[in-house]
Amino acid sequence: MTAYPDHWEADVVLTDGGTAHLRPIRSEDAELLRAFYARLSPESIYYRFFSPRPQLTEREIEHLTTVDYDRRTALIATIGEEMVAVVRYDRLPERVSSSDPAGTAPGGDEAARPGTTAEVAFLVEDAHQGRGVAGVLLEHIAAAARERGVHRFVASVLPDNRRMTRVFREAGYRAEQRFEDGVIELVLDLEPTETSVEVMAAREHRAESRSIQRLLFPRSVAVVGASRAEHSVGQTVLRNLLGGGDFTGPVYPVHPTAVAVAGVRAYASVLEIPDDVDLAVVAVRAPSVHDVVEQCASKGVRGLVVVSSGFGETGPDGRERQEELVRLARAYGMRVVGPNCLGIANTDPDVRLNATLAPTMPGRGPVGFFSQSGALGIAILERTAERGLGLSTFVSAGNRADVSGNDLMQYWEEDPATKAVLLYLESLGNPRKFARLARRLSRRKPIVAVKSGRSTQGVPLGHAAQALSLPDHAVSALFAQAGVIRVEDLSELFDVAQLLAYQPLPDGDRVAIIDNSDSLGLLAQDAGVALGLDVRAPVDLGPRAGAEEYEAALAEALDDDAVDAVVALFAPPTIGGYDLRVPERILRLAAGSRKPIVATYLGSKGMPADLRVNGPDGTAAAGSVPSYPAPEDAVRALAYVTRYAQWRQRPPGRTPELITAADRRRARALVEGWLRGGESVRATSAQAAELLACYGVAVAGEREAAGVPARIVAMEDPSFGAVVSFGLADETAALLDDRAYRLAPLTDVEAAELVRAIRTAPLLLGHRGAEPVDVPALEDLLLRVARLGDDLPEVARLELNPIAATPGGAAVHGVSLRLERPVGPRPERAARRLP
Numbered sequence: 001m002t003a004y005p006d007h008w009e010a011d012v013v014l015t016d017g018g019t020a021h022l023r024p025i026r027s028e029d030a031e032l033l034r035a036f037y038a039r040l041s042p043e044s045i046y047y048r049f050f051s052p053r054p055q056l057t058e059r060e061i062e063h064l065t066t067v068d069y070d071r072r073t074a075l076i077a078t079i080g081e082e083m084v085a086v087v088r089y090d091r092l093p094e095r096v097s098s099s100d101p102a103g104t105a106p107g108g109d110e111a112a113r114p115g116t117t118a119e120v121a122f123l124v125e126d127a128h129q130g131r132g133v134a135g136v137l138l139e140h141i142a143a144a145a146r147e148r149g150v151h152r153f154v155a156s157v158l159p160d161n162r163r164m165t166r167v168f169r170e171a172g173y174r175a176e177q178r179f180e181d182g183v184i185e186l187v188l189d190l191e192p193t194e195t196s197v198e199v200m201a202a203r204e205h206r207a208e209s210r211s212i213q214r215l216l217f218p219r220s221v222a223v224v225g226a227s228r229a230e231h232s233v234g235q236t237v238l239r240n241l242l243g244g245g246d247f248t249g250p251v252y253p254v255h256p257t258a259v260a261v262a263g264v265r266a267y268a269s270v271l272e273i274p275d276d277v278d279l280a281v282v283a284v285r286a287p288s289v290h291d292v293v294e295q296c297a298s299k300g301v302r303g304l305v306v307v308s309s310g311f312g313e314t315g316p317d318g319r320e321r322q323e324e325l326v327r328l329a330r331a332y333g334m335r336v337v338g339p340n341c342l343g344i345a346n347t348d349p350d351v352r353l354n355a356t357l358a359p360t361m362p363g364r365g366p367v368g369f370f371s372q373s374g375a376l377g378i379a380i381l382e383r384t385a386e387r388g389l390g391l392s393t394f395v396s397a398g399n400r401a402d403v404s405g406n407d408l409m410q411y412w413e414e415d416p417a418t419k420a421v422l423l424y425l426e427s428l429g430n431p432r433k434f435a436r437l438a439r440r441l442s443r444r445k446p447i448v449a450v451k452s453g454r455s456t457q458g459v460p461l462g463h464a465a466q467a468l469s470l471p472d473h474a475v476s477a478l479f480a481q482a483g484v485i486r487v488e489d490l491s492e493l494f495d496v497a498q499l500l501a502y503q504p505l506p507d508g509d510r511v512a513i514i515d516n517s518d519s520l521g522l523l524a525q526d527a528g529v530a531l532g533l534d535v536r537a538p539v540d541l542g543p544r545a546g547a548e549e550y551e552a553a554l555a556e557a558l559d560d561d562a563v564d565a566v567v568a569l570f571a572p573p574t575i576g577g578y579d580l581r582v583p584e585r586i587l588r589l590a591a592g593s594r595k596p597i598v599a600t601y602l603g604s605k606g607m608p609a610d611l612r613v614n615g616p617d618g619t620a621a622a623g624s625v626p627s628y629p630a631p632e633d634a635v636r637a638l639a640y641v642t643r644y645a646q647w648r649q650r651p652p653g654r655t656p657e658l659i660t661a662a663d664r665r666r667a668r669a670l671v672e673g674w675l676r677g678g679e680s681v682r683a684t685s686a687q688a689a690e691l692l693a694c695y696g697v698a699v700a701g702e703r704e705a706a707g708v709p710a711r712i713v714a715m716e717d718p719s720f721g722a723v724v725s726f727g728l729a730d731e732t733a734a735l736l737d738d739r740a741y742r743l744a745p746l747t748d749v750e751a752a753e754l755v756r757a758i759r760t761a762p763l764l765l766g767h768r769g770a771e772p773v774d775v776p777a778l779e780d781l782l783l784r785v786a787r788l789g790d791d792l793p794e795v796a797r798l799e800l801n802p803i804a805a806t807p808g809g810a811a812v813h814g815v816s817l818r819l820e821r822p823v824g825p826r827p828e829r830a831a832r833r834l835p
Contacts, residue, residue: 002069008144010833011330012077015132015203017210018302018333019834020084022140025074029065029083032076036083041126047161048123050183064088070148071115075141077133080297080332084128087137089118089145089153118145120153122164132207134167139200139831142173142190153188172196201436204832205410211335212403212411215303216346216393218278219249221355222270222301224292225283225308226253226261233307233357234283237343238262240354240361241281247353252277270295279303281343281355286310286318289325289339297332304329305355306338307374312399313340326401330834335407341398342377347391348417349617356381356396363619365390366419366501368412370405372426374398380424380490387494387606389501390619392417402834404429409437413444420500422493423449428468429835431719432826435482435743442483443652446644448496449479449486468719474741477757478720481742481750485644495637498607498626503596505645508564511638512557513538515569516545520600524567524631531639536563546579554589554597565642567634568599568625583610583625591623596641598634601627653749658784659695664791667694671794674819680796681819688798688817695784697800700811707806708763708773712781714744714789714798721826722789726754726782729802733760744786751779751786764805777810778803796820 009023025033037045037056045053056064067073067088074088094115120141122134145153157165165184169175172195173188221241225234239262241247252273253261260266267273270280270292280301282292286308296304311322322339329336337344343356347364354361358378362385369384369391371377377396384391392415395408405423412418421441428434428451438447468475479486487493511533515521521538528535539557541549550568557566568586572578583601590597591613601611604627607620615621628634670691674681683691689699711729716722722744727733740757742750755761755778766772781803789795797818804811 005069005144008075008140010140010831011327012136012140012833013204013207013211013335014136015130015207015210017207017212017214017335018079018131019211019330019335020077020079020133020136020333021331022075022077022137022833024069024144025065025067025076025086025088027062027065029076030061032078032083033061033065033086036086036125039125039127040123044123044126044129047158047164048121050156050158073141073144073148075137075144077128077137078331079128083125085122085124085133085137087120087122087134087141089120089141089150091115091118091150092154116150117152117154118150120155122167129163132203134164135171135203136832138167138171142171142188143831146190151190153186153190155186155188157184157186158182159184170199172199200832205413208407208410209414212407215279215305215335215337215344215403216353216395216411217348217351218303218353220252220276220278221247221249221353222252222254222267222273222277222280223283224254224270224280224296226255226258226266227283228255228258228261232283235262236357237281237283237307237355238264240356240358243354247355248351249278250275270299270301273299277301279305279355282306282308282338284308286321286339289321290328293325293328293332293334296334297328301334304334304336304338305341305343306336306398307341307343307357308338309340311339312401322399322401329402336402337395338374338398339401340374342371342374342396344396345391345394347393356394358382360385362389362391364392364615364617365619366392366417366622367422367497368392368408368415368418368420369394369422369424370408371396371424372398372400372405373424376424383490383494387498388609388612388620389494389498389607390615400427400429404835406430406433406437409434409441409447413437413441419445420497421445421447422497423447424490424493425449425451426453428719431468431478432721432743435478435720438479438482438484442644443648446500446641447484448493448500448640449484450488450490450493451475451479451486470717470720470723470741471737473737474723474725474739477741478723478743480647483644483647485640487640492636492640494606495626495628495633496640499596499598499637499641502607502613502620502622502624502626503590503598504594505648506564506596506638506642507594507645507649508534509642509646510534510536510562510564511567511635512536512560512563512565513567513569514541514550514553514557515539515571516541516543516550516573517569517571520569520571520631524569524600524635527632527635528567528639531636533635533639533642543573547581547585550582551585551589554586558589558593558595563595565596565598565638567631567638568597568601569631569634570599570601572602583608586625587611587613587623590625596638597625598638599625599627600629600631600634601625603629605629651749653747655745655747655787656783658780658787663694663696667691667788667792670694671792671819675794675821679821683817683819685815688815691817692785692788692800692812692815695788697781697784697812699815700804700813702814707804709802710764710778710805710810711799711801712785712803713800714785714795716789716793716796716820716822722786722793722795724754724782724786724789726778727758728760728763733758742786744790746783746786748779748783751782754782755779771807773805773807774809778805781810781812793822793826794819 077085227234253266255266312319346353358381611625613621613623709729727739
């Protein structure tokens with residue numbers, strides 16, 4: 001019997017935002033199965049067994065719980081202590097007649113290979129049907145089957161069991177359907193398809209978005225640990241809920257002895273609260289959190305915000321306590337923000353939730369903010385309010401043991417109240433998923449990120465993440481590939497955010513400057529040129545310029561088809577007063593403009609009242625003009641936004657199909673054969689050439705290259721997955737680390753960008769009159785190598801060095817290859833699960 005596959009265990013998010021735990025069935029689950037079966041309706045039982053069966057016999061229970069995790073296996077879904085669903089497969093014996101539908105591959109008449117086809121069946125408790133349990137179980141049982149060498153599922157479904165038929169049809173696998181003897185028989189090819197991957201991603205998106213929505217829109221909140229001590233953590237959260245936030249639902253203080261806290265009736269435990277509780281803010285000492293979570297589970301609480309410290313940030317014991325907190329919460333269907341966090345806030349007028357420790361909460365606005373740091377969160381919210389920048393929602397994740405920035409991006413993508421996303425990141429739990437989600441979200445809404453730890457790439461103690469192995473400039477390149485605006489610090493974060501929140505995106509990089517001080521104008525011009533903007537000579541109106549002069553110059557610039565954005569600089573004259581109508585005219589013209597305007601107005605920072613369009617609640621609204629203390633700050637923010645706008649305007653490109661399925665199978669067979677003798681293999685040059693040949697890449701032989709020597713590397717990064725880098729193969733490039741990076745696979749647009757991303761790219765493009773090399777040939781090489789790296793996670797490192805780039809082509813003269821057996825499938829190709 002195969003050993004219990006504990007790596008099949010997973011926490012998953014269901015379509016309504018709740019969670020469940022999936023695991024292989026065990027023989028000791030007999031009582032769990034018996035209780036589960038007793039709760040099923042006669043209809044569900046009939047759909048599963050095609051006949052009435054009021055109860056299972058002891059022999060049937062033993063059969064259903066005794067599996068070998070190979071020929072016969074089953075996965076169950078549990079919520080709390082109860083089993084709510086089960087899926088199983090049983091391998092079918094070898095078929096000798098291709099006329100038997102169970103032995104026929106979809107679309108063909110060949111008999112199935114021995115043991116590669118299995119019969120699959122589901123059973124979901126009635127109370128949990130419609131929550132997406134069957135869909136996620138199918139993903140996981142399919143992944144387990146592929147791991148065991150099963151390539152097809154056969155499912156028999158009664159015609160009126162439309163819900164289960166839909167589960168199979170909508171999974172996205174290649175399928176064939178037959179109708180015989182009153183039963184629908186479906187045959188599913190388990191090889192992942194583009195459709196099945198898209199289906200899985202769409203389901204993940206809906207589920208994770210819904211789970212965050214449940215946290216941010218609670219109907220009631222309990223504060224567990226609501227102390228009577230002034231300035232204590234529990235009382236601070238309670239007063240913020242009752243005070244400035246003025247939460248629209250009931251708030252329940254929980255205190256073991258107090259009758260009331262902050263003038264509100266208190267309860268000794270969550271279980272004594274007479275009404276439902278959606279969200280619990282936990283502010284008790286770390287050792288007591290476990291008991292509180294158990295009480296919240298019994299009460300049916302849907303989400304937890306744990307502001308308590310004393311978890312992973314304190315060392316191994318705290319890490320163990322943190323892992324147990326998450327395990328217990330997820331087992332009972334709850335998501336966790338924290339621990340060691342500042343809290344969450346939602347400025348929606350229908351909720352007005354301020355479940356944070358922050359004394360200052362910004363007003364309503366179009367920006368969603370995620371911060372990993374609890375300690376820094378207070379300063380972040382204070383600076384947000386100082387700038388006059390409004391927020392839609394705010395989440396401080398602290399140790400980020402469960403809810404992460406990825407979850408928030410899933411939510412903000414569909415949130416109509418959020419126009420721009422701000423991220424303060426100290427670690428990346430699933431960088432590959434981050435890049436995938438960011439690329440999709442950035443096409444609709446800008447993402448501005450500060451990623452700390454540039455010098456170390458380390459992970460703060462307590463975070464559920466691993467250190468990044470790529471150099472920081474490579475991480476920046478991968479952010480840029482996904483459309484993320486990565487800035488240097490929090491000041492730049494707010495500088496860019498206030499422009500994105502209230503002004504339109506520029507159509508191009510052509511910038512006009514209007515000033516009343518030639519010194520300010522020159523500073524802005526120099527900054528723009530240094531940042532790669534196409535800057536016009538500043539229009540200096542002179543120190544005595546008033547409202548009419550500014551209005552005329554600004555109108556002319558905005559009407560000019562050769563201008564994409566305007567920088568308006570206004571400094572008070574050294575002698576005498578100034579025209580107080582200037583900001584009014586700037587604001588009037590900005591209101592109807594499709595071009596962004598940024599200002600340096602009297603040294604103001606943020607959204608000054610004179611340049612603000614007030615929304616219904618007095619906060620800044622669209623059309624407000626952001627101001628910066630110095631011209632360089634204004635131009636830098638504009639440059640960041642311009643680069644993002646250009647990224648968004650570029651077509652996403654396509655990933656060309658350069659090789660056949662047969663070539664891919666041949667490459668897969670070669671790699672599996674070479675790794676058969678061990679976990680790691682350094683391939684010979686001949687073997688590397690043979691593998692490259694599968695992808696249409698020829699190795700010319702090891703001899704001195706002619707032309708410009710280049711270098712391509714494909715590697716399997718533990719955080720980002722398949723990564724490809726490009727650079728020149730000389731000592732200067734190595735000394736300067738002049739390498740450009742992208743995630744694989746590449747689109748044709750990305751391959752073209754990658755060649756041109758290195759600082760020494762002019763040597764390839766005809767520097768100083770030299771004949772350009774065959775750049776399309778280099779792009780073709782990159783596309784093929786990137787596809788190889790993406791197809792084969794066993795390729796730990798493949799290096800083509802040197803590549804002779806000449807006007808007549810690109811010839812590979814050297815190659816090295818190291819293979820390693822991966823621990824498991826890449827996260828984006830595995831069944832969806834919480835980290």
